[in-house]
Amino acid sequence: MRPPHPYAQPFILGEVRAALRMPGAGMDAIFDSLRNAGLLIVSGDPTLLEIVALSLAVSLSAVVLATLLGLPLGAAIGVLRFPGRRALIVILNALMGLPPVVVGLVVYLVLSRAGPLGELGLLFTPPAMVIAQTVLILPIIAALSRQAVEDAWREYEEQLTSLGARGVQAARTVLWDIRFSLLTAVLAGLGRASAEVGAVMIVGGNIDGVTRVMTTAIALETSKGDLPLALGLGIVLIAIVLALNAAAFLVKEAAQRRYG
Amino acid sequence: MILPLRLEEVSFTAGGRAIIAPTSLEIHAGTSTIILGANGAGKSVLMRLMHGLLAPSAGRVVWQGREPHRRQAMVFQRPVMLRRSALANVAYALEVAGVPRAEREGQAMAALKEVGLVSCADRPARILSGGEQQRLALARAWALHPEVLFLDEPTASLDPGATREIESVIRAFDAAGTKIIMSTHNLGQARRLGDEVLFIHQGRIAERSPVERFFSKPASPEAEAFLKGELPWA
Numbered sequence: 001m002r003p004p005h006p007y008a009q010p011f012i013l014g015e016v017r018a019a020l021r022m023p024g025a026g027m028d029a030i031f032d033s034l035r036n037a038g039l040l041i042v043s044g045d046p047t048l049l050e051i052v053a054l055s056l057a058v059s060l061s062a063v064v065l066a067t068l069l070g071l072p073l074g075a076a077i078g079v080l081r082f083p084g085r086r087a088l089i090v091i092l093n094a095l096m097g098l099p100p101v102v103v104g105l106v107v108y109l110v111l112s113r114a115g116p117l118g119e120l121g122l123l124f125t126p127p128a129m130v131i132a133q134t135v136l137i138l139p140i141i142a143a144l145s146r147q148a149v150e151d152a153w154r155e156y157e158e159q160l161t162s163l164g165a166r167g168v169q170a171a172r173t174v175l176w177d178i179r180f181s182l183l184t185a186v187l188a189g190l191g192r193a194s195a196e197v198g199a200v201m202i203v204g205g206n207i208d209g210v211t212r213v214m215t216t217a218i219a220l221e222t223s224k225g226d227l228p229l230a231l232g233l234g235i236v237l238i239a240i241v242l243a244l245n246a247a248a249f250l251v252k253e254a255a256q257r258r259y260g
Numbered sequence: 261m262i263l264p265l266r267l268e269e270v271s272f273t274a275g276g277r278a279i280i281a282p283t284s285l286e287i288h289a290g291t292s293t294i295i296l297g298a299n300g301a302g303k304s305v306l307m308r309l310m311h312g313l314l315a316p317s318a319g320r321v322v323w324q325g326r327e328p329h330r331r332q333a334m335v336f337q338r339p340v341m342l343r344r345s346a347l348a349n350v351a352y353a354l355e356v357a358g359v360p361r362a363e364r365e366g367q368a369m370a371a372l373k374e375v376g377l378v379s380c381a382d383r384p385a386r387i388l389s390g391g392e393q394q395r396l397a398l399a400r401a402w403a404l405h406p407e408v409l410f411l412d413e414p415t416a417s418l419d420p421g422a423t424r425e426i427e428s429v430i431r432a433f434d435a436a437g438t439k440i441i442m443s444t445h446n447l448g449q450a451r452r453l454g455d456e457v458l459f460i461h462q463g464r465i466a467e468r469s470p471v472e473r474f475f476s477k478p479a480s481p482e483a484e485a486f487l488k489g490e491l492p493w494a
Contacts, residue, residue, distance in 0.1 A: 158313055159340035163400075164330060165356045173352070177343050259343035260386025 029227075036228030037235055048229065052236055055213040058126055058200065059193040062133035063141075066193075067186050069134075070141035074185075075175060077142070078149030092146065095139030100132075104202030107132040111203065124205040129213070132199040137189035144185035152178045180255040187248040191241055262328040262407050263289040263439060265310060270319035272305055279305045281463045282319060289407075292440040294454035294471070296447075298486060301460040303443040307334070307410050310441065330357065333401035334410040337417065339393045341385035346377060346396050349385045353400045371403035372396075375429050391422025398429045409433055411442035415449065427453060447487075451475060459483045 040048050077088060109115050111123040111131070122128040152174050160170045175182065197215035204211035206220055214233045221230035265287040272280040280302050287293060287310075295303045308314040309321060311334050325331070341349055350368035359367065372378050375395040380388060385396055394414060401409055411430065415423040423446070430453055434440055444450055450457065450471065457474040459467040461482040469479060478484045 156340055158308075158334075158336065161313055162311065162334045162336075163353050163356045169356065173342065255343075258384060260341075260384045 033227040033231050037232035040228060040232040041236060045229075045232070048232055048236070050209065051212055051214055051217050051233060054126065054211075055194060055215070055237075056240075058129045058213060059133060059190060061130045062137060062193045063186060063190045065130065065134040066138040066141050066189055070138045070189075071145050071175075071182065071185075073138075074142040074145035074147075075149045075171065078146045079153050079171070089143075089146065092139050092143045096143050098136055098139065100136055100196040100198030100200075101202065102198075103136045104132055104199035107135060107199065107203050123203060124207060124211060126204070126211060128203040129200045129211060132203045133193040133196070136196060136199055137193050140192055141185050141189040144188055145182050148178050148181040148185060149174065152181075180252045184248055184252060187244055190244060194237065194240060194244075261289065262323045262325045262331045263287065264324065265408070266320075266322040267310070268320045268322060270309055270316045270321060272302075272309055272314060273317040279463055280309065280316075283465055284319075285458075285465060285468070287439075287441065289439050291455035292434055292442070292453055293456055293458060294450040295441070295443040295458045295460060296450060296474075296483075296486070297443075297460035299445075302463040303460055304412050306460065307412055307441065307443060311410050331406055332408040332410065333404050333406040334412065335394070335397045335401055335414050337413040339397035341388075341393055341396065343384065343386060345382050346385045346388065346399075347372065347381040349396060350400050350403050354403055357404055367403055368399075371399040374402050374432065375399040376425070389422075391418050391425060394418060394422070394426055395429060398426065398433075402429075402433070406438055408439045408441060411440065411444075413443055413445060416445060423449070447475070459486070461486070 074092075077085065077092070107128065108123065110117050111120070111128050112118055113123075122131070156170075156174055156177070160166075160173060165173060195215065197219055200206075200211070200213055201216045201219065204213070204216065206212050206216040212220075214237045218230045218233050218237070221227070221233070267283055267285050269282045269284055270280065271278065271282040283306075295306065297303050305314060309316055311332060312321070312329055313334075323329075342352060344352070347365065347368050350371050351364040354364040354367055355361075369378065369381065372381055375398050377392060377395055377399060380392060380396075385393065388396060398414075409430075414430075415426050418426065427449060430440060430442070434453075440453065442453065454471045456468065456470050458465055459469075459474065459478075459480065459482070461480075466482045467474070467478060467480040473479075474483065475487065478487055
């Protein structure tokens, strides 16, 4: 055991050791955990795979729902002119930063036995988590697509009107033309959904084998001291988010080259 | 025939400011009309009112015949192209105009041929040069066989070579019997392409004369000052 650094406070060092539940905690322990995490990933640990699969299922479902609702909403706000529009845009932009725990709390109240949708018995099930994440990312997708549609419409409106494209036809044309910008909006939603912990923790309950997803598992395993599993999940999570962003970047870049 | 076009006491106000003062005029087939005036005089707004992109604050814009909007086209100063091939951009205009799918590609190709862009048919429209994009905008208009073609400073941001190409396409429209209504800052172009000049000064038609007379003997003091270069802006 190495002597503590002279400036290190014994109390804090003690806490770290306790958390790691290892004697002589330090870089060695972290590398140890990393190695074990790598082994878990490479060996395709069933617990880990199950958690990753549920995470993806929940977040992807939420993204599909939020896109179906948020994209038309954003497009409509981007193009239509109505009283209260500017206030709505400010609110929508503000909602992009909704704290996940607050969303979780509200959805919890709605889905709990005494709540308005309590009879459905959805609390602590994956559908409840999908609902919470949909609420969380709907403003993100709506606000970002509102911006993209509004910018595009400013550019296209006169030309499309001159050609005689109106209503649904004009909307279809514009949305298709900016589909890669809209994809970015959708992926921003997916990134947020897969990374949040507060909402799914509250409405899902982090039940082993039922509602345990990557982020809630990381929180739990870390507090339990199972660092390899927590780290392994963390690595997978970061890799997924990284891969999504790389994919979005490449698709957009390729589109830019291809279509100008 | 959708001409003659009649403006009856048409005015346009934006933000409490009169952009176009109440204006009445008639525009006939057969001549090319050039709209001249300083920046901010109201040239673009006047054309947009005629084409129906802007609704007049008061007064009426009256076309003849049925579905007059389908019989006119407009080319803007900066062409707006969709993110698809040059050919597909022309085909899109035909689709909107209700041309059956089977006929679109052939007609679009013919229009590209007219403007000399056949070799660019499959290239993405947005990566064409400024001059090529403007010719593509003309091809898109050509495919629609409009009776009236509005052009809003179509060569304002182009070099002399591209400008010449655009002008030759505009002549082809004229030769095919399309009525040209064009605004420009290029006085040489006005002389080359125009038959009559509508001169706008601060939202009013200050003068309407045949091209030759406008440049040799302008009737209004505003036009005289404009031609002497004393009114670079309104």
